[in-house]
Amino acid sequence: MEHYVVKGGNPLSGEVEIAGAKNAALAILAAAIMANEPVTVENVPDVSDIRALVGAIEQIGGGVEHPDRHTYILNGATIVDGPVDNEAVRRIRGSYYLIGSLLGKYRKAEVALPGGCNIGLRPIDQHIKGFRALGASVSLASPGMVVAKAQELNGSHIYMDVVSVGATINIVMAAVMARGNTIIENAAKEPHVVDLANFLNSMGARIRGAGTDVIRIKGVERLHGTEYSIIPDQIEAGTYMYAAAATRGDVTITNVIPKHLECMTAKLIEMGCEITESDDSVRIVAARRLEHTNVKTLPYPGFPTDMQPQISVLLGLARGTSIVTESIFENRFKYTDELAKMGAAIRVEGNTAIIDGVENYTGANISAPDLRAGAALVTAALAASGYSEIYDIHFIERGYEDFPEKLRSLGACIAKVDSAEEERKAVNRFNLRVVG
Ligand code: EPZ
Numbered sequence: 360m361e362h363y364v365v366k367g368g369n370p371l372s373g374e375v376e377i378a379g380a381k382n383a384a385l386a387i388l389a390a391a392i393m394a395n396e397p398v399t400v401e402n403v404p405d406v407s408d409i410r411a412l413v414g415a416i417e418q419i420g421g422g423v424e425h426p427d428r429h430t431y432i433l434n435g436a437t438i439v440d441g442p443v444d445n446e447a448v449r450r451i452r453g454s455y456y457l458i459g460s461l462l463g464k465y466r467k468a469e470v471a472l473p474g475g476c477n478i479g480l481r482p483i484d485q486h487i488k489g490f491r492a493l494g495a496s497v498s499l500a501s502p503g504m505v506v507a508k509a510q511e512l513n514g515s516h517i518y519m520d521v522v523s524v525g526a527t528i529n530i531v532m533a534a535v536m537a538r539g540n541t542i543i544e545n546a547a548k549e550p551h552v553v554d555l556a557n558f559l560n561s562m563g564a565r566i567r568g569a570g571t572d573v574i575r576i577k578g579v580e581r582l583h584g585t586e587y588s589i590i591p592d593q594i595e596a597g598t599y600m601y602a603a604a605a606t607r608g609d610v611t612i613t614n615v616i617p618k619h620l621e622c623m624t625a626k627l628i629e630m631g632c633e634i635t636e637s638d639d640s641v642r643i644v645a646a647r648r649l650e651h652t653n654v655k656t657l658p659y660p661g662f663p664t665d666m667q668p669q670i671s672v673l674l675g676l677a678r679g680t681s682i683v684t685e686s687i688f689e690n691r692f693k694y695t696d697e698l699a700k701m702g703a704a705i706r707v708e709g710n711t712a713i714i715d716g717v718e719n720y721t722g723a724n725i726s727a728p729d730l731r732a733g734a735a736l737v738t739a740a741l742a743a744s745g746y747s748e749i750y751d752i753h754f755i756e757r758g759y760e761d762f763p764e765k766l767r768s769l770g771a772c773i774a775k776v777d778s779a780e781e782e783r784k785a786v787n788r789f790n791l792r793v794v795g
Contacts, residue, residue, distance in 0.1 A: 385453030392435030396584030459532030514539030
């Protein structure tokens with residue numbers, strides 16, 4: 360079975376370049392088919408969630424060109440009426456953006472219920488509330504299909520009961536070609552919400568206020584082709600920053616927007632790391648043992664839930680006791696049992712983890728329970744003494760492009776292997792200190 364083998368203990372050092380944001384790309388590629396002209400999207404990360412969404416777009420007849428690894432040219436002119444459903448669509452979360460884009464464009468969408476990481480209930484009631492406010496009827500047809508239809512869509516005033524990235528993005532897509540004005544209150548402010556709005560505006564939409572609590576949309580008749588480059592992935596960047604800190608390394612993260620990373624850099628500074636920012640890079644130096652702190656996940660600009668496992672791995676090595684509170688998803692501490700196998704002293708009570716820092720982790724055989732927790736456990740293995748094997752790496756490949764390769768370029772001993780023989784060879788290379 361494919362897994363990573365890691366020999367821990369090397370401080371990471373050097374430079375790593377960050378890919379385009381997976382969660383922005385999922386929304387933007389789904390929105391791209393709203394034009395009947397070619398739309399070029401650059402800086403798309405090469406990860407399995409994106410390939411699944413593009414596969415779904417191809418399946419419903421969308422034109423897909425892939426001129427280079429990070430560029431797609433999509434054309435919605437050839438889309439045919441029919442359900443969006445296959446095994447990959449049901450596995451990812453981002454497929455639900457096709458409900459908003461198809462409803463907005465064709466006044467009809469039939470899409471399999473989304474999957475995604477198992478980190479909590481993840482209802483879609485706020486998406487449905489928004490579609491209904493615009494005039495659509497929404498039903499859950501069997502087996503597991505969402506059907507949204509409207510004679511016409513009319514602008515509306517929508518107040519979101521919870522701050523939801525997915526619902527905000529979906530309602531924006533459904534509203535851009537609705538008749539009249541839409542106001543979304545209590546909207547999500549994440550960088551990828553802003554990126555989606557900028558992208559749609561470059562196609563002729565009229566969206567204002569993205570990045571604030573209130574988004575205002577004036578409906579337009581049609582959208583046109585465009586060329587657009589996706590923003591860098593703040594969570595991928597954060598993951599490398601925290602891996603640098605866990606291994607007491609010195610790493611410069613390039614192709615980032617430092618403003619998007621502030622909630623994560625602030626915590627590193629509290630823990631005793633040195634941070635140097637430039638226009639598009641951040642350097643992290645962790646010269647000594649980290650200090651404990653407390654953290655609570657919150658919608659942007661608060662500390663992201665997608666970095667909660669990574670910060671817990673750091674706090675597990677910090678001096679003193681730290682408290683981590685998860686306020687977005689109710690089932691995001693599943694990795695703590697795996698981390699405990701590596702020697703972490705971590706106790707979960709409800710939505711809180713109480714962590715007593717230990718001096719060192721030791722290598723272990725562990726499984727990734729989901730995407731971000733999987734990356735966090737790899738970070739723990741890089742910091743640990745001895746060898747680790749990490750299984751279920753398909754979760755990690757959903758969202759991290761070239762994860763082992765990028766870590767190796769920073770001096771880590773990590774290899775993806777598929778047999779005992781490959782593992783033996785990798786371990787020999789590590790012992791000869793030949794990284795790769
Ligand atoms: C997006 O999920 C991301 N996924 C997640 O990234 C991320 O963790 C999350 O936003 C929070 O930042 C994608 O962009 C594809 P939400 P999403 O709607 O849209 C509740 C990763 O690792 N809620 O902002 O599903 C919900 O239960 C993944 O890359 C409702 O109650 O998250 C949660 O408590 C994992 N009703 C809160 O809102 C709804 O209709 C925020 O969820 C919708 C959401």
